Amino acid sequence: MIRLTLAEVADLTGGTLTGGDPATAVTGAVTLDSRTVAPGDLFVAVAGERVDGHDFLGAAAAAGAVAALGSRTDPALPCVVVDDPVVALGRLAAGVHARLAGSGLITIGLTGSSGKTSTKDLLGQVLGAAGETVSPPGSYNNDIGLPLTVLSAGETTRYLVLEMGARGVGHIARLCGVARPDIGVVLNVGSAHLGEFGSADVIAQAKGELVEALPEGGTAVLNADDPRVLGMAPRTRARVVTTGRGPTADVRAVDVTLDGSARGRFTLVAGGEEHPVALQVVGEHQVANALSAAAAALAAGLAPADVAAALSAAGPRSRWRMEVERRADGVTVVNDAYNANPESMRAALAALAGLTATRRIAVLGAMAELGPGATAEHERLGRDAAAAGIDLVVAVGPDAVGIADGAAAAGRRPGEESVLVPDRAAARQLMSEVLRPGDVVLVKASRSYGLELLAADLLEEGVPR
Numbered sequence: 259m260i261r262l263t264l265a266e267v268a269d270l271t272g273g274t275l276t277g278g279d280p281a282t283a284v285t286g287a288v289t290l291d292s293r294t295v296a297p298g299d300l301f302v303a304v305a306g307e308r309v310d311g312h313d314f315l316g317a318a319a320a321a322g323a324v325a326a327l328g329s330r331t332d333p334a335l336p337c338v339v340v341d342d343p344v345v346a347l348g349r350l351a352a353g354v355h356a357r358l359a360g361s362g363l364i365t366i367g368l369t370g371s372s373g374k375t376s377t378k379d380l381l382g383q384v385l386g387a388a389g390e391t392v393s394p395p396g397s398y399n400n401d402i403g404l405p406l407t408v409l410s411a412g413e414t415t416r417y418l419v420l421e422m423g424a425r426g427v428g429h430i431a432r433l434c435g436v437a438r439p440d441i442g443v444v445l446n447v448g449s450a451h452l453g454e455f456g457s458a459d460v461i462a463q464a465k466g467e468l469v470e471a472l473p474e475g476g477t478a479v480l481n482a483d484d485p486r487v488l489g490m491a492p493r494t495r496a497r498v499v500t501t502g503r504g505p506t507a508d509v510r511a512v513d514v515t516l517d518g519s520a521r522g523r524f525t526l527v528a529g530g531e532e533h534p535v536a537l538q539v540v541g542e543h544q545v546a547n548a549l550s551a552a553a554a555a556l557a558a559g560l561a562p563a564d565v566a567a568a569l570s571a572a573g574p575r576s577r578w579r580m581e582v583e584r585r586a587d588g589v590t591v592v593n594d595a596y597n598a599n600p601e602s603m604r605a606a607l608a609a610l611a612g613l614t615a616t617r618r619i620a621v622l623g624a625m626a627e628l629g630p631g632a633t634a635e636h637e638r639l640g641r642d643a644a645a646a647g648i649d650l651v652v653a654v655g656p657d658a659v660g661i662a663d664g665a666a667a668a669g670r671r672p673g674e675e676s677v678l679v680p681d682r683a684a685a686r687q688l689m690s691e692v693l694r695p696g697d698v699v700l701v702k703a704s705r706s707y708g709l710e711l712l713a714a715d716l717l718e719e720g721v722p723r
Contacts, residue, residue: 259284259286259287259288259300259354259409259410259411259412260354260357260358260411260412260413261283261284261285262283262284262354263280263281263282263283263284264278264279264280264281264282264283264284264324264325264336264338265280265281266353267284267300267325267327267338267350268280268338270349270350270352270353270354271327271338271340271346271347271349271350272340272346272349273327273338273339273340273346274338274339274340275325275336275337275338275339276331276336276337276338276339277331277333277335277336277337278324278325278336278337279336282324282325282336283298283324284298284299284300284324284325285298285324286298286299286300286324287299287300287409287410288300288302288347288350288406288409288410289301289302289406290302290303290304290311290402290406292311292314292317292318292321293317295317295318295321295322295323296321296322297321297322298322298324299318299321299322299323299324300323300324300325300326300327301314301315301318301323301325301326301327301335302326302327302328302343302347303315303326303327303328303329303330303343304328304343304344304347304402305329305343311328311343312328312329312330312332315328315331315332315334315335315337316332316334316335318335319332319334319335320334323335324336325337325338326338327340327343327346327347327350328340328343329341329342329343344401344402347401347402347405347406348401348405348432348435348436350405350409351404351405351406351408351409351436351437352408352435352436352437354408354409354411355408355411355418355436355437355438358411358412358413358415358418359438361413362416363411363415363416363417363418364416364417364418364440364441364558364559365417365418365420365437365438365439365440365441366381366385366417366418366419366420366439366440366441366442366443366554366558367420367421367422367433367434367437367439367441367442367443367468367471368381368419368420368421368422368442368443368444368445368468368550368554369421369422369423369424369430369442369443369444369445369465369468370443370444370445370446370447370448370465370481370487371445371446371447371448371449371461371465371599371601372445372446372448372599372601372602372605373445373446373543373546373547373602374397374399374421374422374423374445375396375397375399375421375576375579375596376539376544376547376574376576376579376580377443377445377547377548377550377551378393378419378421379393379395379572379574379575379576380539380544380547380548380551380569380572381393381419381443381550381551381554381555382419382575383568383571383572383573383575384551384552384555384560384565384568384569384572385416385417385419385555385558385560386417387564387567387568387571388416388417388555388558388559388560388564388568389416389417390414390415390416390417391415391416391417391418391419392407392410392411392415392417392418392419393407393417393418393419394407394410395575395576395577396576396577397421397423397576397596398421399420399421399422399423400423400433401432401433403421404420404421404422404433404436404437405436407420407421408420408436408437417558418437420433420437420439422434422468424464424465424467425454426454426455426464427455427460427463427464427467428464428467429464429467430464430465430467430468430471431467431470431471434467434468434471435471438471438472438473439468439471439472439476440472440473440475440476440477441472441476441477441478441479441554441557441558442468442469442471442472442476442477442478442479442494442496443468443479443550443551443553443554444465444466444468444469444478444479444480444481444487444490445481445484445487445546445547445550446481446484446487446546446601447461447462447465447484447486447487448461448599448600448601448602449599449600449601449628449635454627454629458486459486461486462486462487462489462490465487465490466490466493469490469491469493469494469496470493470494472494472495472496473495473496474495474496475496476496476497477496477497477498477499477554477557478490478491478494478496478497478498478499479499479500479501479509479550479553479554479557480498480499480500480501481500481501481502481546481549481550482500482501482502482504482506482507483501483502483503483504483507483546488500499553499556499557501546501549501550501552501553502546502549503545507549508528508553509526509527509528509549509552509553509556510526510527510528510549511524511525511526511527511535511545511548511549512524512525512527513525514542514545516542516612518613518614519540519582519613519614520540520541520542520609520610520612520613521536521537521538521539521540521544522535522537522539522541522542522544522545522548523535523536523537524545526549526552526562526565526566526569528552528553528556528562528565529556529562531562531563533562533563533565533566533567534566534570535548535566535569535570536570537569537570537572538570538571538572538573538574539572539573539574539580540574540580540582540592540609540613541580541605541606541608541609541612542605542608542609542612543602543605543608543609544580548569551569552565552566552569555568576596577596577710578593578594578595578596578710578713579594579596580592580593580594580606580609581593581594581713582613583717585716585717585719587695588695588696588697589693589694589695589696589697589698589699589716590613590615590697590698590699591698591699591701591713591716591717592606592609592610592613592698592699592700592701593701593710593713593714593717594606594609594700594701594702595623595701595702595703595705595708595709595710595712595713596705596710597704597705598622598623598625598626598702598703598704599625599628599704600625600628600635600638600639602702603622603625603639603642603702604639604642606700606702607620607642607643607646607648607700608646609700610646610648610698610700611646611647611648613698615696615697615698616694616695616696616697617649617650617694617696617697617698618647618648618649618650618697618698618700619648619649619650619651619652619689619692619693619697619698619699619700620643620648620650620651620652620699620700620702621652621654621685621689621699621700621701621702621709621712622639622643622651622652622653622654622658622661622700622702622703623653623654623655623657623658623702623703623704623707623709624636624655624657624658624661624703624704624707625639625703625704626704626706626707627704632660633660634660635660636657636658636659636660636661636664637660637661637663637664637667638664639660639661639664640653640660640661640662640663640664640665640666640667640668640670640676641664641665641667641668642664643661643664643665643668643670644664644665644668644669644670644676645668648665648670649675650670650675650676650677650692651665651670651675651676651677652677652678652679652685652688652689653665653676653677653678653679654679654681654682654684654685654703654707654709654712655679655680655681655707656680657707658678658703659678661678662676662677662678663676682708682709682711682712682715685712686712686715686716686719689716689719690719693716699716701713701716
């Protein structure tokens with residue numbers, strides 16, 4: 259973060275400084291976790307569902323924090339007192355971003371129903387090859403994560419990549435109010451959080467708030483292969499750049515193939531140039547992500563040849579997103595259990611189908627927040643798994659019964675090729691009995707079901723004793 263005095267922190271947040279010298283400076287990071295506090299840091303005390311950060315003000319002081327941002331004080335630590343620490347965190351980030359933007363920082367915001375983090379990771383690595391870039395691993399895409407990302411930028415940061423999530427109309431507009439992007443990327447409009455939004459059209463309305471926030475001199479990167487995304491073009495004053503596989507896209511992929519590890523190979527066509535790209539990330543769906551990252555990087559001023567080379571060197575950065583690991587006994591585990599919706603599930607199944615394997619096994623938990631259509635979507639997923647040629651479909655938990663039913667209806671023998679197990683422990687037991695060398699097993703579900711732990715269990719079983 260840029261150096262700020264406590265007086266400046268109070269001014270930017272609208273808070274009141276108590277118990278400290280206004281000239282004292284924050285020289286370190288801004289953090290919500292007292293366990294990570296280092297000397298010079300600003301500790302933000304947020305009251306969560308299980309833990310109240312205000313209970314750790316003393317620990318933050320002992321670790322060297324110069325002050326806290328919170329709604330109440332502690333004698334051990336100077337505090338900038340505000341009504342709502344989360345709102346104040348956003349105000350602090352907005353003030354810092356305004357200063358950095360005035361000195362040449364290029365900010366890229368991206369959103370979509372799926373693929374946000376993977377695209378952000380690719381883009382961060384592409385831009386990082388050209389200059390100092392802030393693009394943290396993981397999904398820092400809400401009212402806390404995005405400001406923390408902004409506040410990790412400094413005077414020498416050239417590119418700032420911000421992932422923007424939404425659980426309702428107005429959320430992305432609020433995030434853009436914290437850090438207005440110069441370049442906005444919309445990946446897709448799918449079924450994620452459909453139960454909260456109500457319809458795909460409302461999701462599109464919410465995602466399009468990103469392009470509405472762009473300045474006239476900015477760039478909107480829109481996926482032309484998604485009609486709802488392409489339909490956002492009239493909603494922006496910025497220049498529109500399209501991506502896709504069709505011949506009219508401004509940045510497109512041609513001659514797409516997959517290698518034996520299901521990694522995309524294609525020719526990047528952009529700016530009148532053609533350059534080969536060999537992705538290191540798994541799944542054909544990553545081609546679309548790579549195109550969006552390429553278009554954003556081109557809009558930021560990079561050359562097509564440099565973008566293609568950097569994409570070919572970029573690897574996975576965030577956990578539980580198509581992590582492919584091979585056990586010592588020859589079983590391959592694909593951990594894609596960070597989250598799930600119908601589109602990302604089908605993409606993962608397609609990636610599994612593209613991997614060289616003796617047998618392909620999909621261990622799938624339920625997809626959350628789908629609303630009234632959840633049962634039909636789970637049954638469709640089971641049929642999709644069968645159509646993809648998956649040899650064994652294992653549905654985990656009572657909420658996933660539709661997956662097993664759909665697979666059985668599509669011809670997977672119940673109890674043998676389409677199995678419902680009650681929980682993670684039962685899934686682990688089944689896998690210990692059936693897995694053999696050459697098998698590839700995909701583990702995926704919505705994050706609330708915790709199947710990333712199952713993937714870890716399966717990898718642990720392959721460790722020699």
